[in-house]
Amino acid sequence: MPSVGSDLHPNPFFFCKVVSPTTGVLMTHFDCIVVGSGHAGSFLIVDKCPPGWVGGNGYFTAGAHRTVHGGLQDLLPIVSNLSSEVVDRIDMEPYTRDQFFEDIMRLGNGKADPAIVSAVVDNSRDAIQWLAQSVKVPFVFSFHRQAYEVDGRQKFWGGMVLSVEAGGKGLISAHQDALSKAGVELWFDTPCVELLRESNTIAGIVVRRNGVNIPLKTSAVILAAGGFEASSELRTRYLGPEWERAKVRGTPYNTGDGFQLARAVGARTTGDWAGCHNTAWDADAPDDAGARDVTNQYTKSGYPLGIMVNSDGARFVDEGEDFRNYTYAKFGRAILSQPGGIAFQIWDAKVIGSLRKEEYGDGIVEKTMANNIEELARELSAKGLKDSGALIRTLNEFNAAVERRQRDFPNQKWDPAVKDGLSTQSNSCHLDIPKSNWALPINQPPL
Known part of the structure; x- marks a missing residue:
């Protein structure tokens, strides 16, 4: 996503102790003001969201x-979920x-x-050491x-081997506890509406609190107000018309305010305004905001173990191109560009047990089960698949390619923890869109 920088001050962002207001006494000068209450803004003063939406998008992450x-041996001292066995x-x-x-x-x-x-x-x-020791993440x-x-x-x-107990919920909870112990007060329902300039320097902000605009002077302002992913208008403007229908994974309050505040005082924009972080997301998830009880469980990132097809029954990416960490953000964009902006993920009994339960468990995702390819195609026709015949051909061609590869390279072993080279490409068969790793035939019921 894009970012903003400023030529107004040689060192506009620095860390310092936050002097926060005490309950009932309105102070108008602070050493430092942070706009936003997510993982990036650990020392916080103002956030336009209500208390129930604290944490920004950080709350909706897996905490990875x-x-x-x-x-x-390097990381053992900072983790808490291990026995010697x-x-x-x-x-x-x-x-x-x-x-x-x-x-x-x-x-x-x-x-x-x-x-x-x-x-x-x-x-x-x-940074990890500081988060573990000082913030108690x-x-x-x-x-x-x-x-x-x-x-x-x-x-x-x-x-990437580290995550946080309870994911984003645990991450934001740790930040809140640290802020409370430090005596920092958070002002919720308090949007920042203006950056104040004095002598070519940012000297403070204006917040709207209880319907009144209040100027707050400060020696430093840190904008940690998120991106514009919750604004369909800005998504469409910068990413393209198909992004109007993209689902919002996290907070509905990330509407680009920080960028607009900075631009209004002459900040220089930089970064990739046409790019974003976009993942495979449950088609049945809410449209305009994430669900705070489910959070990141709507992610559907098990595709390296199977295949993805669009509503026309055709594959459109190399599901085994690389580890999930390195492909999911761009594959989300690829899904959105398909007809209707949806895709189906397909596996068989050989790998279903390896799918993450928090993403694919009962009650989290709608599942379609079938005993064979033809039955699966019929079932999916009632759920948005437009061409059942094309899906049958896709699966048959995929399976045939995998089986030929196995005949040509009989000693290759399926191993999801490495790029195992178990692909659809062989001396006698090449698919137009390969699966480069982890390719197994999809033929063992249930599919």
Whole structure:
């Protein structure tokens, strides 16, 4: 998403102790004011949302954190969900500085600012340590998202091994507890409506509180007010007309206010305004805001273990191109560009048990079960599939390609914790859209 920077002050953003108002006494000068109450804005004063929506989009995440690390022994001191028996069965490779840097640059198609990326990467491990020790964020190893059991061992994959107990809910709860202990007061239902300038410097903000505009002077303002994903108008303007129908994963209060506030005082815009973070999301989820009870469980990221087809019954991405961490954001965009903006994810009994229960459990997602391909096509025709014959052909061609690959390379082993090279491409068969890894025939009921 885009960002804003300013030439008004040589060092506009810095960390300092927040002096917050005491109950009943309205103070109008602060050392620092932060606009927003998500993970990015840990020291907070004002937020336009009501208390029930505290946490911004951070609340709706899985609480996953990517950091440089030296492997299992490096991270053991900061996690809390391990016994010695479990530790002995973990395989975890280090995630190096170069890997982290290259992943960001590669996934951003080279558009990211190398200096900013270096700052993020080089300080990532210290940031995790600070969150664990000072904010008391309850980090755990992400067995449910980033590890598969292979030959009796927990094999972590994709570099990102940490998450937070209770996900985004636990993350924001830890921040709230830390703020409370520090004596910081949060003003909810208090939108920032203006940045104040004095002598070519940002000198404060104006907030609307109880229907009254109140100027607040400060030595520093930090905008942590989120993006514009909850504004259908701005999505359409910057991302394209199909984005009007995109579902909002998180808070409905991220409507681009921070960008507009900064632009109004001459801030320079930068970043990729035509790009965004977009994931496969349950078609039955609410349209305009996430559900605070379900949060990230509406994510549907099990596609590397199966296939995805559009409503015409055709595959449209290489589901095994890379680990889920590196494809889900762009595959969400690919789904939105399909007819009706929807897709079907398909697996068989061989892999259903490997799908994450928090995403695919009973009561979380609508499931269609069938004993064979033809029955599955009939069932899905009642749920938006337009061409059942095309789906049957797609699955038959996919299965035939996988089986030919297995005949040509009989010693290849399916392993979801590595890029196993088990693909649809062989000496005798090439699909127009390959599946490059984790390809198994979809033929064992139930489908």
